[in-house]
Amino acid sequence: KxxxxxxxxVLNSDLSQLYAESQKLLDNGADYLxxxxxxxxxxxxxxxxxxxxxxxRKKIPNAFFEAHMMVQNPEQWIEPMNNAGINxxxxxxxxxxxxxxxxxxxxxxxxxKVGLAIKPGTGIEDLRCYIxxxxxxxxxxxxPGFGGQKxxxxxxxxxxxxxxxxxxxxxxxxxxxxxxxxxxCAEAGANxxxxxxxxIDSIDQAAVIASLRxxxxx
Ligand code: DX5
Ligand code: ZN
Numbered sequence: 001k002x003x004x005x006x007x008x009x010v011l012n013s014d015l016s017q018l019y020a021e022s023q024k025l026l027d028n029g030a031d032y033l034x035x036x037x038x039x040x041x042x043x044x045x046x047x048x049x050x051x052x053x054x055x056x057r058k059k060i061p062n063a064f065f066e067a068h069m070m071v072q073n074p075e076q077w078i079e080p081m082n083n084a085g086i087n088x089x090x091x092x093x094x095x096x097x098x099x100x101x102x103x104x105x106x107x108x109x110x111x112x113k114v115g116l117a118i119k120p121g122t123g124i125e126d127l128r129c130y131i132x133x134x135x136x137x138x139x140x141x142x143x144p145g146f147g148g149q150k151x152x153x154x155x156x157x158x159x160x161x162x163x164x165x166x167x168x169x170x171x172x173x174x175x176x177x178x179x180x181x182x183x184x185c186a187e188a189g190a191n192x193x194x195x196x197x198x199x200i201d202s203i204d205q206a207a208v209i210a211s212l213r214x215x216x217x218x
Contacts, residue, residue, distance in 0.1 A: 009196035057085030090115025142175030151176030163189025
């Protein structure tokens with residue numbers, strides 16, 4: 001059976017305490033950390049980049065780090081993010097300037113795993129020819145850019161299609177995923193669960209992470 005993993009997003013945590021917030025999530029049962037990197041260009045928001053990730057990595061030597069690259073030029077940040085200690089480099093296929101297959105190859109050569117992300121408006125037909133080049137497919141369940149948005153149930157057919165055709169693929173969902181929406185994701189076949197505000201804003205992070213996991217595993 002495919003391994004289920006819960007990867008909290010730190011985006012809406014107290015970023016002045018990024019290390020403490022990240023360590024707390026890991027202590028509360030997170031399997032990996034989902035780090036949202038935005039360039040103010042691909043999405044209308046800014047977060048942090050490889051210098052911050054590198055500092056976080058120094059304090060947290062062993063956890064699995066995913067960078068969710070919401071940037072216009074994903075090729076530019078492969079080396080810096082690899083040096084900063086990222087394990088899984090997930091980028092969007094939408095920017096027309098992106099040579100997806102070349103970027104996948106460069107990520108692999110650097111030693112990181114490859115994730116391919118699609119926005120809500122991007123269909124499976126645009127992704128299809130790249131799936132074999134990826135370790136993880138990220139199906140966005142909100143418009144990327146901000147935490148705390150409403151889960152888009154309409155994205156579930158994409159997850160179902162992927163699971164049906166790729167039984168062993170790691171399929172990740174991100175955006176609006178919490179205790180009320182996790183069942184739909186699990187039933188559709190997602191096995192990597194990103195959850196931001198549902199975990200960060202809760203008073204019992206460990207309990208939320210445990211019940212998300214329980215739903216996906218059952
Ligand atoms: C949105 C980010 C998400 C976000 C998730 O652009 O990619 O990772 O932080 O937060 P929630 O779970 O609150 O939607
Ligand atoms: Zn994300």
